[in-house]
Amino acid sequence: MFFGERLIGIISPLLLLAVWEVFVRVGWISPQFFPAPSSIVEALIKLSRSGELWLNVSASLRRLVFGFVIGGVPALVLGIIMGLSRPIRLFIDPLIASTYPIPKSALLPLVLLIFGLGENSKIAMVAMGVFYPVIMNTVTGVLQIPKIYFDVGANFGASRWEIFRTVALPGAAPFIVTGIKLGIGMGLILIAIAEMVGADSGLGYMIWNAWQLMDVETMYVGLLVIAFLGFVFTLLLDELERWLLPWRKTI
Amino acid sequence: MSTKIALSNLSKSFPSRSAVITAIDNVSLDISSGTFCVIVGPSGCGKTTLLRIAAGLENKTSGEFSIVREDLRRPLNAMVFQGDSIFPWMSVWDNAAYGLKMRGVGSGEIREIVSHYLDRTGLLRFSEYFPHQLSGGMRQRVSIARAFANDPEVLLMDEPFSALDEQNKLILQEELLRIWEEHKKTVLFITHSVDEAVTLGDKIVVMTASPGRIKAVVDIDLPRPRNILELRRDPKFGKLVFQIWGYLRAEVDAARARAS
Known part of the structure; x- marks a missing residue:
């Protein structure tokens, strides 16, 4: 039963690829827009042999990591402080509520103006994308912690820092992990957009450059690799969740 | 008195x-x-x-x-609360040791005291368990051990x-x-x-x-x-x-x- 259900999940994408391949070969769809899967794989092999693919992947990954840390860590700390302190929450909430709805992609020109065309603008875009989901989920995470646990902390003489460390952080952890997952998704979107403008490396650049050269296969390789990265990040985070939150009933 | x-x-x-x-x-x-x-x-x-x-x-x-x-x-004082009050994110041991840790008691002494009270409450072999793996009665025992251990x-x-x-x-x-x-x-x-x-x-x-x-x-x-x-x-x-x-x-x- 279990094996059968897994099989169904594998069949549908394989079937799609097979149909796609056949349709291109028969000439029912144009390889100009939808190159056959086999030729995309060919392009993938060629790009990875030449080292071009790795160059772009590593450039994007580095920006993602830096942006993630620069946006995520302050969001986490500030989120917990906001969750613990009502006055601070009331003070900062309007700032977040009013800036959150702005599409981060619409801020790209401003970010380019401030940070220039170099690495910093890309990192800043990722940081902004990660910041919002992490801070919002962290605040919610702290607020949903039953009050009794704070009473226990106070009754057993925990200091402010110890309340932060032993109650707020672990209590909010499941929500924080959700925030991080959403943040990484947002980071991937924004890095692709940021690299399409004024970059000379990265997966976004690769896709944009391929469009300008009408190199459709390379475009698909870029999309494929981004999808793959997202998939790997999800797996890694699930693993991290299992390791960080062994006390949760349902993982 | x-x-x-x-x-x-x-x-x-x-x-x-x-x-x-x-x-x-x-x-x-x-x-x-x-x-x-x-x-x-x-x-x-x-x-x-x-x-x-x-x-x-x-x-x-x-x-x-x-x-x-x-x-x-x-x-x-140390309080045994009504209902579930032990931290779901800590093992039985860490829950029972909580007060002592917050007071900065030495780790050797913590080990001695906590194992004594976990033993007295019949929880010693569940030291590494998390609260969701315990029954309501056992969870309340942890809460009692935590309060007594804090002396x-x-x-x-x-x-x-x-x-x-x-x-x-x-x-x-x-x-x-x-x-x-x-x-x-x-x-x-x-x-x-x-x-x-x-x-x-x-x-x-x-x-x-x-x-x-x-x-x-x-x-x-x-x-x-x-x-x-x-x-x-x-x-x-x-x-x-x-x-x-x-x-x-x-x-x-x-x-x-x-x-x-």
């Missing part, structure tokens, strides 16, 4: 939208060192508020509340067994008495069960329905150590339950009349 907990003219009121609600009204009480004191009262009589004031989780409105400190290294001047217990089924309740009451006999710490225990009060207590304080005042104080002269089943056969036990019910009856009726 010397006074351990002293309440004099203690009052607590909460502001509400229409009026000020008095939860505790002018309560004066002396509890001497080593006494297992049980407070019984109808729900809403302010007994939990009283305990939260004792625990330092709530401020009093007026009057005095004090716990006499004998050893400066000890914390003033406070006074133990506070807020209806610790009210969420348990009858059989578990009996077993935990027995365990509590057994652990308590080791050091005979001063205990302030709150319950709405008269049986439980007579079973556990040296001194029973009956409170009136809101506002909470002291209706009667009854000394329980049943011998210790107590065997709960034997105790129930003792005619004295029945007499005491009957006597306390007499005090409580009118208050419960009053509380119900107010609620309807």
